[in-house]
Amino acid sequence: MISLPTRKSIGTENLIGQNIVLLRKRKNLKQTDLLAHLQVRGIDINQSALSAIEGQHRKVSDRELLAISDILGVPLEALFSPDNL
Template structure:
């Protein structure tokens, strides 16, 4: 397993969680890319690496597809939490 050579960027909130969920499932980047292609998301290996490294923005269609493929909620990808926080007015 290759370790990340650079610190995480700040262009998205989900990259580290995508990488974590993918690795926990024993899924390689190549497998995730193939499943994204099936869902109509055209992303190459460099783009996925940048997404996971949080040095690339994420589109809404990519967010939804990643959520479905990895079997996690969009909320978890965005916040690390399953339920939205309730705001007291």
């Protein structure tokens, strides 16, 4: 029998998902806003994929990392340690 989780658990595919959420909210951006900015930069990603990144269930490419840090206006290192901002 397959057991289904009762709530969404945090994954282990990346270290920065929760930090992206924190920094995105500090900028008052919704996921849809971040998605639009990513798509303008040629990053083909949908809301499901962004949710998986933020939930640490999907790995992040180097191009995605660079674009996200640029959109959020933070150095790349801030995605790994946002408390230093």
